[in-house]
Amino acid sequence: MTVPSCLAPAPAPTNETELFYRASALAGFNLAELAQGAGWVLPANLKRDKGWIGVLLERYLGASAGSKPVQDFADIGVELKTIPVDRNGWPLETTFVCVAPLTGNSGVTWETSHVRYKLARVLWIPVEGERGMPLAERRVGSPLLWSPDAEEEAQLRQDWEELMDLIVLGQVEHITARHGEVLQLRPKAANGRALTAAVGEQGQPILTLPRGFYLKKAFTGHLLARHFMVQS
DNA sequence: GACTGATCATAT
DNA sequence: ATATGATCAGTC
Numbered sequence: 001m002t003v004p005s006c007l008a009p010a011p012a013p014t015n016e017t018e019l020f021y022r023a024s025a026l027a028g029f030n031l032a033e034l035a036q037g038a039g040w041v042l043p044a045n046l047k048r049d050k051g052w053i054g055v056l057l058e059r060y061l062g063a064s065a066g067s068k069p070v071q072d073f074a075d076i077g078v079e080l081k082t083i084p085v086d087r088n089g090w091p092l093e094t095t096f097v098c099v100a101p102l103t104g105n106s107g108v109t110w111e112t113s114h115v116r117y118k119l120a121r122v123l124w125i126p127v128e129g130e131r132g133m134p135l136a137e138r139r140v141g142s143p144l145l146w147s148p149d150a151e152e153e154a155q156l157r158q159d160w161e162e163l164m165d166l167i168v169l170g171q172v173e174h175i176t177a178r179h180g181e182v183l184q185l186r187p188k189a190a191n192g193r194a195l196t197a198a199v200g201e202q203g204q205p206i207l208t209l210p211r212g213f214y215l216k217k218a219f220t221g222h223l224l225a226r227h228f229m230v231q232s
Numbered sequence: 233g234a235c236t237g238a239t240c241a242t243a244t
Numbered sequence: 245a246t247a248t249g250a251t252c253a254g255t256c
Contacts, residue, residue, distance in 0.1 A: 050240055051249025058249080067243050067248040084251080096250060177236045187237060196245070210246075
């Protein structure tokens with residue numbers, strides 16, 4: 001295997017097949033090799049570069065850069081998610097989906113939600129992520145193109161509706177990460193001083209920590225396991 | 233050792 | 245401040 005080169009960001013893929021083919025070609029390489037191919041310097045660790053792997057793979061795969069609230073491959077309707085896994089292919093972290101809207105939610109529905117939009121089609125790329133393993137040695141795994149099946153969508157919908165109900169009813173500050181079976185709501189902020197508008201218990205405007213929707217590990221673990229036939 | 237709450241970098 | 249990319253780390 002010759003080490004891939006990506007000295008300039010790849011062009012956007014034209015279709016899913018092309019995207020999947022590109023992602024498959026990265027499987028087996030470690031992060032030192034992929035960083036070199038991109039002309040990037042490997043950080044010592046991810047403490048101050050938490051999104052580094054995701055951005056590196058975006059470059060190789062031709063994801064549209066930027067901070068727009070759209071899928072990574074909007075033209076073909078695919079979202080890219082790198083997911084850190086242990087030696088058995090089991091997730092080491094929850095998966096961030098999107099920021100949760102805390103105001104202006106009257107009349108919102110699952111069908112038009114950002115969670116459903118982002119998760120409609122996902123290219124999962126597992127990456128070895130055990131903290132004791134040097135970044136340079138961590139290998140990229142085989143990709144998986146996934147859409148939620150009927151049961152998964154029903155679970156996501158139920159959790160989303162329950163969490164959104166609580167947000168609309170002014171209970172956001174009483175929601176913990178324990179709510180939801182597969183989808184949870186947790187802080188998503190630069191730090192504890194970052195505040196955003198929300199609805200209080202009496203319906204009044206309040207300021208609270210920004211929140212995000214995250215997929216719990218059991219959910220992503222099972223969808224990966226179902227495909228790769230590893231233990232679950 | 234797992235999990236929840238907290239946090240880091242960057243672009244707009 | 246809010247969006248993107250996520251992982252860290254204290255506490256249970």
